[in-house]
Amino acid sequence: MMKKMLSVALILLLFLAGCGGSGENIESSGSSDSDKIKLSIWHNFAGDDFRAAEVREMIEKFEEEHPNIQIDEQAIPVDGYRQRVSTVAAADELPDVFLTYAGSFTDELQKSDLVQPITPLFEENPEWKDSFLEGALDPYDYDGELYSAPVAMSSTSFLYYNKELFEENNLEVPETWDEFIETIDFFNEQGITPLAMGNKAPWVAQSTTFGVIADRVTGTEWFMDAVNQDGASFTDPVFIDALSHFKELVDHNAYPEGANSLDNTQAEQYFAQGEAAMMVNGSWTISSLSVSVSEDVLENIGITTLPAIEGGEGEGNTITGGPGGGYLLNSKAEGATKDAALELIYHLSNEEAQKAIAESNSMVMYDLELDENAVNPLFYEAYNLVRDANFAPVYDIHLTSAGGEAVNNGLQEIMLGGDIEKIAENIQRAQSSNK
Structure with missing residues (x-):
């Protein structure tokens, strides 16, 4: 615990991601709230832009499609998100699933054993894994284990x-x-x-x-x-x-x-x-x-x-810029909670999600055929500008x-x-x- 508290106190960072999609279904029959799997998720898509609305809608859709899962969602404004996560991380009270950022922010969480790999998702969905652009997964690769999938291009x-x-x-x-x-x-x-x-x-x-x-x-x-x-x-x-x-x-x-x-x-x-x-x-x-x-x-x-x-x-x-944020899995999630959390992460990161985010005029590091008519001209111009430019840190x-x-x-x-x-x-x- 002391290791976690000392390391996580160093965490900082912000920058931008979001998404939607769907994964494998967890079977269930109708049940009372007390029987439901309770799953918490934090993200910073609290605004009125298309991407934020898309993410919130996809989380709502996930809950509708999984009546045995009860989602506790917190959409925290961008400017305060970093500090909120750092505070609960220092107390080892992170939500089951939460948005992170590539780089030192995730590094500290991983070094402090506060998160666990989601490698099985990539093993079960090889086409999904292979469709990320070159280098997109590198920031989330720790000794061969993948901890997240970027849902944005920073x-x-x-x-x-x-x-x-x-x-x-x-x-x-x-x-x-x-x-x-x-x-x-x-x-x-x-x-x-x-x-x-x-x-x-x-x-x-x-x-x-x-x-x-x-x-x-x-x-x-x-x-x-x-x-x-x-x-x-x-x-x-x-x-x-x-x-x-x-x-x-x-x-x-x-x-x-x-x-x-x-x-x-x-x-x-x-x-x-x-x-x-x-x-x-x-x-x-x-x-x-x-x-x-x-x-x-x-x-x-x-x-x-x-x-x-x-x-x-x-x-x-x-x-x-480079790979943007993705979703992390709390190291304490296990059993049915872990299974539900993994499915939610996939739902927010798969190909359908990446396409929805791109069409909300937000950059992604995923190989997509972008329809010029599905996005606004400014985004399309930026999309092509990025393809011809190089990234700096x-x-x-x-x-x-x-x-x-x-x-x-x-x-x-x-x-x-x-x-x-x-x-x-x-x-x-x-x-x-x-x-």
């Missing part, structure tokens, strides 16, 4: 832009960092906010913007060495340079005043309403805007990758909880005028203390 750093604002001002979408800064300066001169951002939950700046900037400057290899504290430090000049590029955006007034007090949804609406010319955000924005704005607004939004940074060690055409997927928190807090400090060298020292101290 794409966190698209550059969205307002087509009309660019056309009206005879501007091309920037392809280099210098052009990006010039574009920011131009929109400021016109009284238009250059970049929308809502960093109230401090993961936003890190996940959507800084990670991809840093990868362009440092390259992925340096970052992974720094994560592992293997010959690289977050006080190295190359990382200071990465922080300086983010500070350059702040110094050029790229963001709206009070961006650290706005949440991500407010920033999305600020951009959609034409108050900002651009926004760096994840694929989840496509899903949320699909249900909150008109078709005309969607058609006016363009999408591309962040500009390359000349002289950087990393590639230019990259998007931070999302910082807080790989950093320790302490390291990720130090980056998040440090970026907020930079937005308030903080000293980047002191912030780098704090990040290095936090990451090295857990290695």
